[in-house]
Amino acid sequence: MIWDTPGKLSVSAWERVRLVPYWTGRAGRQIGSLAGEAEVASYAYERPDGSGYYRETKAGGIPIEGRILAAATALASLCVQRPWRDAFADDAAESLLMAEAAAGRYDVDVARALLNKSRSIKTKLPPAPLASLLTERERDVLRWISHGASNKVAAQKLSISPSTVRTHIESVFRKLECSTRAAATLKATQLGLL
Template identity: 35%
Template sequence: MRKQLVAYGMSLAAGTAALQWLDYQRLVRSHAGDIYVFLIAIAFLALGVYLGARVFGKSGHVVIDGNPRALEALGISPRELDVLREIAAGRSNKEIAARLNVSPNTVKTHIARLFEKLGAKRRTDAINRARELGIVS
């Protein structure tokens, strides 16, 4: 009895697969032009993405070397430059202190000296001035 059920199930599955294959063949024949247009569109889309990534993927951003002349003229020390970069990254005094392994008071001192050297009253002024001079990106 079990073998008969399995054989009957297999024959039904084969018949269903054959009907699905015939339906697929009818679909392909009746809509062949649409399928070709779809495949060509996909090929052009892939080509466009590839070429776009090659042409526009390399951004022309300028590598900022810290403008050694401006650093020297303003008298900004390497540690003050580190603090300035951290400020430009949007970090708070506590975060800067933790990243540079110094106390928050030391960070405040560096920031005060940077404000004096850059002629700034706020962090945003200092960052804008440093960007104008090419000190930070």
């Protein structure tokens, strides 16, 4: 709900946002095999200049994995539409990320490496015939659920019923030979379907 709030967040909503990495780390540590990954995930919104959250850690206290995740999270966020703004085009998102890095909010070397890797991946996308693996509507549904939308939210955004969304998700799982939303998103991304 908070991510879909247009305009400025209330103080209580902002505090809930600031606690996302804390709860991510805490929940992940409950599953022993995810403890290391959960620790890295808890740094997703930390910034080298200390302006991040929840720890407000500065550069020396953020592991390299955390700096990579923070820059990647920022770039991904810039490329997604929000209720208060449109998605940025690739060039604009890259420029904004580099400007933020130059201002000390992201590691400059990490941002450069991320953008170079992102460009090389875009040039190595699979050939077009794979696009026919999923229908256009299945790709639309997968795109929404890959951003974390529930069936209900995806249905509202696409002007279809939640049961139709569920049917499309089942079809996507079958075609991609996956059983979870995360696995389907990862496989579709690797195949160039998203």
